Amino acid sequence: MSHIGLDIGFTGAKAVVFSLEGRILSKSYSDYGSGYKSNLLLKNEIDPYHIISAVKKVLRQCKSTSVKDKPKTIAVSVSGDDLFPADNEGRSVYNVLSAYNRKPVKYRKLILDRLSGPDNIFYQTGQVLETDVLGLPRILWLNDNIDDLFKKTWKFLCWESYINWYMTGFAVTDFSNASRFLTFDIIHKRWAKNILDAFGIPENTMPDAVQAGSFIGKIRAGVAEELNLPPDLNVVAGGFDQATAALGAGIIEPGIFSLGMGTVFASHWIIDEFTKAIIKEMPNNYTKSKYRNKPANALTDSGVSLNTMQNRAKPYPYCGYLMKDRYMGLLCNFNGSNAINWFFDNLAAYEKSRYKNDVYEYFNKQISSSPSNLFFMPHFTGATYPTNDQFSLGACIGFNLSTGKADILKSMYEGLAFELKLNYLNLLSVSNFKIKNINAVGGSSRSKAWLQIIANILNIEMKTLKIDEGGCLACAILGAVYAGEFSNISEGIKKLVEISDTITPERKNAVLFEEKFNIYKNIYSKTKSFSKFLSILKK
Secondary structure (H helix, E strand, O other): OEEEEEEEOOOEEEEEEEEOOOOEEEEEEEEOHHHHHHHHHHHOEEOHHHHHHHHHHHHHHHOHHHOOOOEEEEEEEEOOOOEEEEOOOOOEOOOEEOOOOOHHHHHHHHHHHHOOOHHHHHHHHOOOOOOOOOHHHHHHHHHHHOOOHHHHOOEEEEHHHHHHHHHHOOOEEEHHHHHHHOOEEOOOOEEOHHHHHHOOOOHHHOOEEEOOOOEEEEOOHHHHHHHOOOOOOEEEOOEEHHHHHHHHOOOOOOOEEEEEEOOOEEEEEEEOOHHHHOHHHOOOOOOHHHHHOOOHHHHHHHOOOHHHHHHHOOOOOEEEOOOOOOEEEEEEEOOOHHHHHHHHHHOOHHHHHHHHHHHHHHHHOOOOOOOOOOEEEOOEOEEOOOOOEOOOOOEEEOOOOOOOHHHHHHHHHHHHHHHHHHHHHHHHHHOOOOOOEEEEEOHHHHOHHHHHHHHHHHOOOEEEEOOOOHHHHHHHHHHHHHOOOOOOHHHHHHHHOOEEEEEOOOHHHHHHHHHHHHHHOOHHHHHHHHHHHHHHHHO
16 A cells, blocks of 8 residues: 655645655645745735645646555645634635734734733643744734624634545644644643633634544545545545654654754654653642642642743743654744755855756855854844844854855854754753754755754754655655554654664864854844844834
C-alpha cells in the first residue's frame, strides 16, 4: 500500500505519495497564484478559493492512481492559526486574516481581562497570547466587523477542517490544530465552553476535534473522480504543520528537539504531561498531586501566577501532539529564511542570475565556521518572542571597506542562530528538561555551512534527515498506522525517519561564539531608541 501526505504551506500546496518503505512514489507542488499573493500583500488576507484550487491541482498532478501500489489513505498538514467563517455550503463568509494581519492584536487585552489573566489562559489552553495572532482574536475582529456573524456562520474552519470537509463532507480537525484556536481545553481535549461563553461564541460553530490519525470518512465519490483519486481512499486526521514537521523529524521522545528552517524558524519538543512544561517555576510548596486534583483553570487559587513567572522567563505555547497523551511545545521566529531570501533578492541579484540554483553553494563555500567580523540583528519583522517588539528593526554593525557580500550573509546566519539561542535559554530557564540534540529540517537545513555555525553557537549536536518532506511523511505514517501497517506511530518513525548527517560543535569556535553572543544579546537594548525614532519617522 501507499499513503498520501498533503501539505498546505504558507506559499503553496504539496502532495507526496509514500510507499510503506518511505520511498517517494509521486510528488507535486503548486503555489497559490498571483491573486493569493496580491491579496496577502495588499490586505493581509487569504481567499480560501486560492487554497482549494491549489489543493485540487496538486492532487490531480500527483496522479496517485498511476502508482503501482494505490494509496490507501490521505491526511493533511496545514499552516496553523488560519481560520475563516464558512456557511453550510462551505463558502467563506469572509476571508482568512493572515498571520501578518495585526488587526486582531488589539483584542489581547480584552481576552486577558475576560479570562482572568495569562495564567488561566495558559493552563487551560496551552497558549501564550504574545506569541501569535491565534484564532480567538481573529473571531472577535470578524464579529465586530461583520453583521450577524454567528448567524451567517456554520463553522469556523481552519485549513484542515476545510480540506477534510471538501473531501468527506465532515468538518473535522485534530487536537493540534484545535489547540491553536485559543478556545480549546488542552487538558480535557474538548472545546472550552467557559471561553466560548465569555465571548458569546456558539459551541456548534467549532469544527469537530479528534486525535490525529483518527478516521474521518471515505472520500466523496465526486471528489475522487474530479481529482483522479482512488474511490476507496480513507481520509484520516492530520495536524498542525508544526506538529507534523516535528513528527516527521522523528520527535517521539522528550529531549530530542526539531528545528524547522523554513520561511519561519520553528523549534519543537514534546512532553508527557502538560504540567512538566512549567514545574521548574512552581513555588516550593507546590505539589503535582495538588494540581492534578484541580481543574486546569483553577491554579490561581494555589497562588501561582504567570505574571510572576514572566518576570523571570516567558513560557512557550503548547498544543496537543499527534501522539496520544503527549503535548508539543513550540518556539517560533518569523525572522527565518525569509531574511536570507531578502539577502539574495536585494544584495545578490547578479549572483542569482549567474549561478542559478547553485548560488547558495557559491556563497557557502566562502563562509567559514568561525565568528564573522559583523553583528547582524535580523529583526526584519520586528523582535519576536521572547522580546516581542514589533517596532524593532534589523541592524548590521561593523562594516568597513573590506566587507563583502559573503561576510554579510555569514553574519545573518549568526544573527538568526543567536536569536534561536536567546529563545532556547529562555525556554530552559522556565522548563525542567534538557536538549540532547536537534534534528534540522526544511530547505535551509541543506546548508552545512549554516548548520555548523548553529551547532557552534548553540554548542549542541545538529542532525539532518534523509527524507526532507517531514510534514507529508508524518501524514503518511498516520495513515499507515490507521491502516494497520504499523502497530503505532513510534514504529513508523523508527522505520522511516533516518539520520543523514551529524554536525558536531567545534570546541574552539563554540568558545569564541559564546563571547560574541554575550555582546550580541545587548544590541537590542542599545538600538531600541533608533528603531523607535525610525518607526515614528516612517509615519
